[in-house]
Amino acid sequence: MLFRAICHAPLVDDHTVFIECRNREMAAVALPHVLSLLWRTPAELIVIFGLDDEQTLQLKAVGPIENRPLRLFESGAWMGPIYANPDRTLLLVGPNRLPELRAAQREAEALREKYLAATDTSQGVLL
Numbered sequence: 119m120l121f122r123a124i125c126h127a128p129l130v131d132d133h134t135v136f137i138e139c140r141n142r143e144m145a146a147v148a149l150p151h152v153l154s155l156l157w158r159t160p161a162e163l164i165v166i167f168g169l170d171d172e173q174t175l176q177l178k179a180v181g182p183i184e185n186r187p188l189r190l191f192e193s194g195a196w197m198g199p200i201y202a203n204p205d206r207t208l209l210l211v212g213p214n215r216l217p218e219l220r221a222a223q224r225e226a227e228a229l230r231e232k233y234l235a236a237t238d239t240s241q242g243v244l245l
Contacts, residue, residue: 123169134202187222201226
């Protein structure tokens with residue numbers, strides 16, 4: 119199963135992290151250990167929230183239903199979906215799932231850049 123969480127640690131900003139595990143409990147146990155190795159931070163200092171499975175993410179998504187993989191990268195909504203920052207997204211998945219998620223991430227990145235270009239980020243107002 120595919121899961122997504124928001125994770126951070128001291129000196130590490132929020133990251134959107136995808137992980138494949140058999141169930142939610144395994145994902146909750148695996149994430150701090152894997153991230154502690156990547157971030158060189160003790161596992162007990164890693165904070166994980168919003169751990170959801172793929173089905174839950176699809177139910178929460180607001181983007182077009184025909185693009186299911188892209189919907190996994192939604193991080194919020196304002197006048198449409200807002201997508202996770204690709205510079206702070208980790209794909210801890212197997213080789214069968216990786217190409218699909220990378221393609222969706224590239225599409226999300228293009229849409230995110232288009233959204234940011236149309237938004238005055240200092241004012242939070244759509245131009």
